[in-house]
Amino acid sequence: MSVEVHVLASGSDGNCTVVKYEDRAVMIDEGISFKAIKERMDVNGLDPSCIDAILVTHEHSDHVSGVGATARKLGIPLMCNENTFRSFDPGNVDYRPIRMMNSFQVAGMEIISLPTSHNAAEPCSYLLQAGDEKVLIATDTGKLTFPVEHALKEADIAVIESNYDKHMLDYGPYPPSLKRLIDSDMGHMCNVATANAIKRTMTDHKRKIFLAHLSRHNNEPDIARETVSNITGIRRMELDCLEFKGDTRIIRM
Numbered sequence: 001m002s003v004e005v006h007v008l009a010s011g012s013d014g015n016c017t018v019v020k021y022e023d024r025a026v027m028i029d030e031g032i033s034f035k036a037i038k039e040r041m042d043v044n045g046l047d048p049s050c051i052d053a054i055l056v057t058h059e060h061s062d063h064v065s066g067v068g069a070t071a072r073k074l075g076i077p078l079m080c081n082e083n084t085f086r087s088f089d090p091g092n093v094d095y096r097p098i099r100m101m102n103s104f105q106v107a108g109m110e111i112i113s114l115p116t117s118h119n120a121a122e123p124c125s126y127l128l129q130a131g132d133e134k135v136l137i138a139t140d141t142g143k144l145t146f147p148v149e150h151a152l153k154e155a156d157i158a159v160i161e162s163n164y165d166k167h168m169l170d171y172g173p174y175p176p177s178l179k180r181l182i183d184s185d186m187g188h189m190c191n192v193a194t195a196n197a198i199k200r201t202m203t204d205h206k207r208k209i210f211l212a213h214l215s216r217h218n219n220e221p222d223i224a225r226e227t228v229s230n231i232t233g234i235r236r237m238e239l240d241c242l243e244f245k246g247d248t249r250i251i252r253m
């Protein structure tokens with residue numbers, strides 16, 4: 001047991017994932033408060049002092065609203081590309097720029113940012129190599145870009161967006177312009193698109209799939225799991241996701 005993925009928040013109410021390798025860790029996004037994330041780390045038995053840096057995927061508030069405060073409270077650097085950094089205000093932080101598709105080392109892991117397709121300045125996903133294992137954190141993308149699709153194929157643990165059920169979005173409460181954006185290549189992935197991507201990238205190699213960033217208004221855990229299970233043939237009980245606000249998970253190989 002060497003790599004652990006702690007999903008502390010996932011969805012439009014806020015996102016935060018911590019990837020821990022041996023005794024060090026990196027946080028990816030922090031879209032809730034420091035107080036709430038601290039409580040969820042306690043629930044998961046995660047010591048905040050093991051976190052070496054916060055990586056940001058893109059500047060939407062459900063990914064960055066707690067980033068500045070958390071970086072300051074934990075005394076750790078904030079890392080993202082410069083276009084993303086210029087698009088939000090984390091306050092006074094120790095900023096370390098990174099570049100798309102250029103790998104870097106944090107917490108004993110080799111990490112690379114891969115481009116996603118989303119209505120943000122320079123959005124990305126992260127692929128983390130922890131020893132022999134690869135972890136992909138890919139949400140907020142209207143379609144899978146070639147590098148993310150390739151990473152999904154190779155990943156041992158894949159935290160991948162399954163944002164909405166098409167029927168629920170079409171008949172749901174959002175205004176037409178927002179529905180069109182969500183459903184576009186610059187928006188989010190629906191359950192069927194995620195299922196098809198998982199199916200396309202299936203090999204003999206065993207992966208753990210976590211369905212992430214489920215919409216509170218346009219999706220439900222059971223619908224996401226059932227859709228992905230029906231299309232991919234993966235058993236429902238092997239497809240995990242957060243069930244309610246405040247829920248957390250620890251994913252291990």
Ligand SMILES: [Zn+2]
Pocket residue numbers: 011012015060062063140213
């Ligand atoms: Zn988001």
Ligand SMILES: [Zn+2]
Pocket residue numbers: 058060118120140
């Ligand atoms: Zn977003």
